Amino acid sequence: MRLVIARCSVDYVGRLTAHLPMAPRLLLFKADGSVSVHADDRAYKPLNWMNPPCKLREDDKTWTVTHGKTGEKLILTIEEIMHDSSHELGVDPGLRKDGVEAHLQELLAEHIGTLGEGWSLIRREYPTAIGPVDILCRDHTGATVAVEIKRRGEIDGVEQLTRYLELLNRDPLIAPVRGVFAAQEIKPQARVLATDRGIGCVVLDYDSLRGIAPENPTLF
Structure with a gap:
């Protein structure tokens, strides 16, 4: 999983269009190919996301995430990167609840x-x-x-x-x-x-x- 905290704007281009203005956000690039954009509220729900399969292209200050089947895009305009790290989480054992x-x-x-x-x-x-x-x-x-x-x-x-x-x-x-x-x-x-x-x-x-x-x- 790659975690990026960046000041950025986000444009979704597909069947509909959507725009997130410039602000600090958390970008999650998961190993399954999904991408999600988060703010510091709304609990777990992302502001915008794209399910796999996705491909990321980084061109200087413009990062483009393209869906492999639909061609829909998330265009991230990066003003500043405050954190960028990658982590290997391995296979998740799944949720085990007490009393299941x-x-x-x-x-x-x-x-x-x-x-x-x-x-x-x-x-x-x-x-x-x-x-x-x-x-x-x-x-x-x-x-x-x-x-x-x-x-x-x-x-x-x-x-x-x-x-x-x-x-x-x-x-x-x-x-x-x-x-x-x-x-x-x-x-x-x-x-x-x-x-x-x-x-x-x-x-x-x-x-x-x-x-x-x-x-x-x-x-x-």
């Missing part, structure tokens, strides 16, 4: 008794033709239960679990299979749809799971 679905799945599988006394784990990431079910387990009666885990439970998650249940119930070795939709928060519309389809809803307390607290989530 993968960690919830891991914790719930480890402490499957949170769902009820006598419950037992069959497998995490149980494979189906349309993707893996987060958790397949048995309840205290020995019945098979498919658990779909979300951080925020919405209608799409209920629909996803419904599709899994349709496939799982075709397998005579594990059928009948009922569903449980588990999330830290379940939207009212999702709860109504799940209930209508005979799917149980569990609100997970991430802090309790992580701390192995004695409190159980509420199963409806």
Whole structure:
């Protein structure tokens, strides 16, 4: 990534035209070929930008960024460069949030008794033709239960679990299979749809799971 702080003006030439008058700005030239122009406000949102693929041509005080497919241009007129540096950031590992679905799945599988006394784990990431079910387990009666885990439970998650249940119930070795939709928060519309389809809803307390607290989530 190349970071340039410069006093410059910016002209966008393409389907529309736009002009940023002369002022100090941060110019970001990323390794993916994108270019963005930033001010010292507006949080993360750039004043102007160009997605890859882009090509930069530096001619003294005029820098021209040309899009490789559309031919659109950002023309930077440089009055003064205050900083110019390049940095190798390497491959980014991606954002990992505390309490995301993968960690919830891991914790719930480890402490499957949170769902009820006598419950037992069959497998995490149980494979189906349309993707893996987060958790397949048995309840205290020995019945098979498919658990779909979300951080925020919405209608799409209920629909996803419904599709899994349709496939799982075709397998005579594990059928009948009922569903449980588990999330830290379940939207009212999702709860109504799940209930209508005979799917149980569990609100997970991430802090309790992580701390192995004695409190159980509420199963409806």
